[in-house]
Amino acid sequence: MIFRKPCSLLIILFAVFNLIFLKKAKYSKTSLILMGCIASPILLELLLFWNNDSFVKGLKAIEKSTSLIVFPLFIIGNYKRVKFFRIVEIYTLATTFVLLFFFIRFVIVFPELINKYLGGTDLWEMGYKFSDSIGIHAPALNMHLAFVSVCTLYFVFYSFSNREKTIFKIGRIAVFILSFFFVLFVNTRMALVNVLAGFIILLFLDLKAKINLKKLLLTSLALLFLLGGILFLFIQKNPYMKEKYSTATFAYMDKVGKLDEIDHPEVKVFNSLVTRLSIWKSAWELSLKNLPFGVGASDGKKELVKYYKQTNQQFLAKYKFQTHNQFLDSFLKFGFFGPMIVLLYIFTIGYLGYDLRNAIILSFFLLFFTSNLTDDFLLRFDGIAFSGFWFSIFSSYWLQQKTTLYKDPVIV
Structure with missing residues (x-):
């Protein structure tokens, strides 16, 4: 695994073996x-x-x-x-x-x-x-x-x-x-x-x-x-x-969606909660714009990175962050379903x-x-x-x- x-x-091999029986x-x-x-x-x-x-x-x-x-x-x-x-x-x-x-x-x-x-x-x-x-x-x-x-x-x-x-x-x-x-x-x-x-x-x-x-x-x-x-x-x-x-986890919570205002965000908030919240905020906004069926299974990350650039979130765009939330990721890709x-x-x-x-x-x-x-x-x-x-x-x-x-x- x-x-x-x-x-x-x-x-x-497991599938082949079981097909035989x-x-x-x-x-x-x-x-x-x-x-x-x-x-x-x-x-x-x-x-x-x-x-x-x-x-x-x-x-x-x-x-x-x-x-x-x-x-x-x-x-x-x-x-x-x-x-x-x-x-x-x-x-x-x-x-x-x-x-x-x-x-x-x-x-x-x-x-x-x-x-x-x-x-x-x-x-x-x-x-x-x-x-x-x-x-x-x-x-x-x-x-x-x-x-x-x-x-x-x-x-x-x-x-x-x-x-x-x-x-x-x-x-x-x-x-x-x-x-x-x-x-x-x-x-x-x-x-x-x-x-x-x-x-x-x-x-x-x-x-x-x-x-x-x-x-x-x-x-x-x-x-x-x-x-x-x-x-x-x-x-x-x-x-x-x-x-x-x-x-380290709860730093800069007032900078959600504004990570570029932090000096060297890749050093200070790369794995912090504020970065996840900024990603989720963008994913939620983009998902709402693509209802009811989402952007497609193969296009979620591409469209999200494009949205980072459109909203001038250069730090998120530079590192091409994925959604980091399965529920939001599925909402973005497949809409309501x-x-x-x-x-x-x-x-x-x-x-x-x-x-x-x-x-x-x-x-x-x-x-x-x-x-x-x-x-x-x-x-x-x-x-x-x-x-x-x-x-x-x-x-x-x-x-x-x-x-x-x-x-x-x-x-x-």
């Missing part, structure tokens, strides 16, 4: 509805394909979303074979150890950056440099890592509640600490907020049903102590975190988690929903494949639980 080319190749896939009315929800973003692109100025760029936009057809078609079609917790466990372990390998590689290959980091200089760039070294955008990488960290904590609690051997408990705790460290090291704001929110959901939803109040309080205090210790040690080595999460489809896509995940009272699914929903408020992950291959895969897994798990409660006859 983290690496686009291997991920693309594996999706192709297509007769084994079974579909019901309910599963077809879920498949439609998962495929809704690409179906919207196909429906409004005529609105693209460029045929080739329109096809390229659709190509990034083909996993939203492949995953639900074959995963949900074989939902009875999906082993939900086993897949989550393998995914979290594999991702954590892959990141550990690339972290060790980063330390060896870029010792000068590590020395700067340990010396307390240019701390703001470290997470982005690490992400660039493995070829992925830092917020996208940390979206994966935040989900992994929540899942590893789930398996720590699972280990204790099921009284696994001490060696397994220690191993699971070590994997959790590693995964949480990587979230802190990449250090993107939304991921850190979401991973902490995921921990809270896990504590008060999943554990509340399994252990008594006294044990819950003791577990909460132990977790708070562990996380507090990790955060304290990390902030001691990375004092820029204090500035990043306070003054865009935000409706994004809401359908994301909130269906939330419904599955709520209906199952499943902390892992609810944490994923919160993570993906909030991440798309400050970025546009249904525009990026990694966000599309990541969400499409897990949405299909969650749907399969939901179908497994519900087929014991009511009959859902196979129609295909």
Whole structure:
């Protein structure tokens, strides 16, 4: 999932393998509805394909979303074979150890950056440099890592509640600490907020049903102590975190839409909230001018940059900022239909988690929903494949639980 080319190749192999055994896939009315929800973003692109100025760029936009057809078609079609917790466990372990390998590689290959980091200089760039070294955008990488960290904590609690051997408990705790460290090291704001929110959901939803109040309080205090210790040690080595999460984020809030009035905005507000608000303001204004069908899937960024120039926002035009909000991006590209489809896509995940009272699914929903408020992950291959895969897994798990409660006859 983290690496686009291997991920693309594996999706192709996955599709070919499943086509060979297509007769084994079974579909019901309910599963077809879920498949439609998962495929809704690409179906919207196909429906409004005529609105693209460029045929080739329109096809390229659709190509990034083909996993939203492949995953639900074959995963949900074989939902009875999906082993939900086993897949989550393998995914979290594999991702954590892959990141550990690339972290060790980063330390060896870029010792000068590590020395700067340990010396307390240019701390703001470290997470982005690490992400660039493995070829992925830092917020996208940390979206994966935040989900992994929540899942590893789930398996720590699972280990204790099921009284696994001490060696397994220690191993699971070590994997959790590693995964949480990587979230802190990449250090993107939304991921850190979401991973902490995921921990809270896990504590008060999943554990509340399994252990008594006294044990819950003791577990909460132990977790708070562990996380507090990790955060304290990390902030001691990375004092820029204090500035990043306070003054750096909320600086120059009176300059929304007027960033060129700031002296050297690329230094002072490149990643600040005021820059996002300025982008969103422009995207909103441009979207309203292109109702009801938007500017087209292939033309969103081009038209937005053109609008920056028209409104004399040279800083935004120079760096060609994308929308950084999936709801606004879809509104700009597809008009009224865009935000409706994004809401359908994301909130269906939330419904599955709520209906199952499943902390892992609810944490994923919160993570993906909030991440798309400050970025546009249904525009990026990694966000599309990541969400499409897990949405299909969650749907399969939901179908497994519900087929014991009511009959859902196979129609295909």
